[in-house]
Amino acid sequence: MAVVKLQRPKLNFGEKIYFGALIKGFILTMTHAVKSLLGKSVGAETLASSGLGVTMQFPEQRWDDHLPEYYRGAPALVTDEQGRERCVSCQLCEFICPPKAIKITPSEIPSDDPWAKVEKRPLEFDIDMTRCIYCGMCEEVCPEQAIYLRKDYLITGLKRADMVHNKKRLYEIGGTRVGLVNKWNELK
Numbered sequence: 362m363a364v365v366k367l368q369r370p371k372l373n374f375g376e377k378i379y380f381g382a383l384i385k386g387f388i389l390t391m392t393h394a395v396k397s398l399l400g401k402s403v404g405a406e407t408l409a410s411s412g413l414g415v416t417m418q419f420p421e422q423r424w425d426d427h428l429p430e431y432y433r434g435a436p437a438l439v440t441d442e443q444g445r446e447r448c449v450s451c452q453l454c455e456f457i458c459p460p461k462a463i464k465i466t467p468s469e470i471p472s473d474d475p476w477a478k479v480e481k482r483p484l485e486f487d488i489d490m491t492r493c494i495y496c497g498m499c500e501e502v503c504p505e506q507a508i509y510l511r512k513d514y515l516i517t518g519l520k521r522a523d524m525v526h527n528k529k530r531l532y533e534i535g536g537t538r539v540g541l542v543n544k545w546n547e548l549k
Contacts, residue, residue: 424514425512428512432512433495433496433497433510434495434510434511434512434513434514435490435493435495435510435511435513435514435516435534436488436493436495436499436500436508436509436510436511436531437508437509437510437511437526437531437532437534437535437536438486438507438508438528438531438532438535439506439507439508439509439532439535439536439537439538440532440535440536440537440538441537441538441539442537442539444537445476446482446483446507446532447505447506447507447538448482448483448486448505448507448508449480449481449482449504449505449507450465450467450468450481450482450483451481451504451505452465452467453502453503453504454498454499454502454503454508457498457499457502458498458499459494459496459498460492460493460494461492462488462489462490462492462493462494463486463487463488463489463499464485464486464487464488464489465483465485465486465487466483466484466485466486467481467482467483467484468481468482468483468484469481470482483528485527485528486527486528486531487525487526487527487528488525488526488531489524489525490516490518490524490525490526491521491524491525495510497510506538506540509535509538511534511535513534
């Protein structure tokens with residue numbers, strides 16, 4: 362195997378003190394500054410900005426209308442049309458969660474229940490929103506389509522305990538999802 366030695370090019374005086382790069386950077390910055398003052402910033406119209414740049418003024422302006430379809434927000438549990446839990450406590454979402462933000466305690470469904478064939482349901486289902494990285498793996502792995510990532514980015518709390526969403530809170534914010542659920546399928 363041949364070894365090829367390369368020599369670095371010699372820098373002239375202007376390149377050694379970065380004077381040319383400093384001037385180019387200054388010109389580019391001033392060009393953007395002048396354009397934003399004239400209200401001609403790139404993306405200013407599409408983001409409904411104030412005209413001074415592309416920065417949104419948050420409390421008055423929201424990203425809600427500009428979120429892409431593939432945006433992944435906060436996870437939530439959903440019920441079916443009849444208000445039944447979709448979750449079967451398979452714990453796949455708990456096992457696949459990279460930061461271990463999901464904690465599930467399964468429980469059995471009593472044998473006298475009409476849906477006893479399902480076998481399990483979650484007794485407790487907690488998601489620690491301070492740990493969640495919104496990766497969407499829980500949604501992808503769920504065989505019953507019980508967990509969804511909503512387009513919600515305003516998750517606040519005054520203390521850490523407020524940021525742990527329990528089963529009741531997750532169903533409350535998740536709502537109802539219409540469609541086939543394998544859990545309630547009579548042919549399964």
